[in-house]
Amino acid sequence: MARITLDKLAHSYKPDPQGPQDYALREVDHVWRQGGAYALLGPSGCGKTTLLNIISGLVVPTRGRILFDDKDVTQLPTEARNIAQVFQFPVVYDTMTVRENLAFPLKNRGVPKAQIEPRVAEIAGLLDLTSALDRKASRLGADAKQKISLGRGLVRPDVAAILFDEPLTVIDPHLKWQLRSMLKELHRKLDLTMIYVTHDQTEALTFADTVVVMHDGGVVQTGTPEELFQHPAHTFVGHFIGSPGMNVLPCKVEGARASLAGQEIALARHYPALAGKVELGIRPEYATLAPRGAGLPVRIARIDDIGRARIARVELDGLKLAASVPEGASFDGDQAMLALQSGQIHIYSDGHLVKGQALPGGQP
Numbered sequence: 001m002a003r004i005t006l007d008k009l010a011h012s013y014k015p016d017p018q019g020p021q022d023y024a025l026r027e028v029d030h031v032w033r034q035g036g037a038y039a040l041l042g043p044s045g046c047g048k049t050t051l052l053n054i055i056s057g058l059v060v061p062t063r064g065r066i067l068f069d070d071k072d073v074t075q076l077p078t079e080a081r082n083i084a085q086v087f088q089f090p091v092v093y094d095t096m097t098v099r100e101n102l103a104f105p106l107k108n109r110g111v112p113k114a115q116i117e118p119r120v121a122e123i124a125g126l127l128d129l130t131s132a133l134d135r136k137a138s139r140l141g142a143d144a145k146q147k148i149s150l151g152r153g154l155v156r157p158d159v160a161a162i163l164f165d166e167p168l169t170v171i172d173p174h175l176k177w178q179l180r181s182m183l184k185e186l187h188r189k190l191d192l193t194m195i196y197v198t199h200d201q202t203e204a205l206t207f208a209d210t211v212v213v214m215h216d217g218g219v220v221q222t223g224t225p226e227e228l229f230q231h232p233a234h235t236f237v238g239h240f241i242g243s244p245g246m247n248v249l250p251c252k253v254e255g256a257r258a259s260l261a262g263q264e265i266a267l268a269r270h271y272p273a274l275a276g277k278v279e280l281g282i283r284p285e286y287a288t289l290a291p292r293g294a295g296l297p298v299r300i301a302r303i304d305d306i307g308r309a310r311i312a313r314v315e316l317d318g319l320k321l322a323a324s325v326p327e328g329a330s331f332d333g334d335q336a337m338l339a340l341q342s343g344q345i346h347i348y349s350d351g352h353l354v355k356g357q358a359l360p361g362g363q364p
């Protein structure tokens, strides 16, 4: 196992990159803690696979270094890095049994037989593959094959890290949840550094202790699922995490007051004069709709029941936003009042969170 440090890493697939627009991966500095459960989360094309391939040694970065503990491995090929990888599609030997497949990475490295057997039994047990150990892999379905791939990744106790690249893509939807929880449990039991790449926030947030969110070739925030939800450092994180995502609305800010669609709102923090595009972010969970009372007058476009809550789509002088509907609330017609919890309002300048200063007696 190892601590993995990305030191000013950047990568361009162009031979002669001219500016940031030519980079698939803009400068990234990050430390993957030994034994951590990480997710690398972002939409298609944001650079996740490029970063993963740099860690595994398939791609040599244009700039920067990658260190395993204190050793610079930037120029080392994959074989010399001691990394295990699990890909979207199962990588198994069809002619071998499940047992032989799981034993293969250990046998290949000359691990003594006496150590292979108990380790294979342990991993098979953790993945619920014990009863299939003597079956030929070719006779198993896609789900079981992907479990074998996961097992082959997990079986080596000495790897610097295990990289999972969207490993549940081929898994049946009803089994995904089960496998996600299984992976989390495996991480706890095996104490391995795991980096899980996905574009799916549910997968990232259920698996990882720390989520690294990527957008447009850069890391926009690294934090616990709770931090990403409560304090999105960038409007992209607010949008991308949460269902529905955070409302991001153009506004003006002066001191501890915001002006939103011509309405004045008291903020819990005091802000300096802001340049660039100024926006207010509030999660639907903290924007509550009521038939009457204090707040901002809005028009209800529709109300959706999403199981755990009701979410209203409303319009505030042409601005569209999502809000929570408290249990039991009912509305005559389409007019309602929207209350924003001031302590949960975030202010952004050109997409980046502005911290502001807590007001005396206000929330932190």
Ligand SMILES: Nc1ncnc2c1ncn2[C@@H]1O[C@H](COP(=O)(O)OP(=O)(O)OP(=O)(O)O)[C@@H](O)[C@H]1O
Residues within 6 Å of the ligand: 013, 024, 042, 043, 044, 045, 046, 047, 048, 049, 050, 051, 199
């Ligand atoms: N071999 C390559 N040659 C040139 N451009 C590439 C290559 N691989 C990726 N790119 C480009 O680099 C950018 C980042 O791609 P990357 O595959 O790393 O993103 P991703 O987040 O993993 O997306 P996906 O989930 O779709 O794979 C994209 O614009 C992509 O088109």
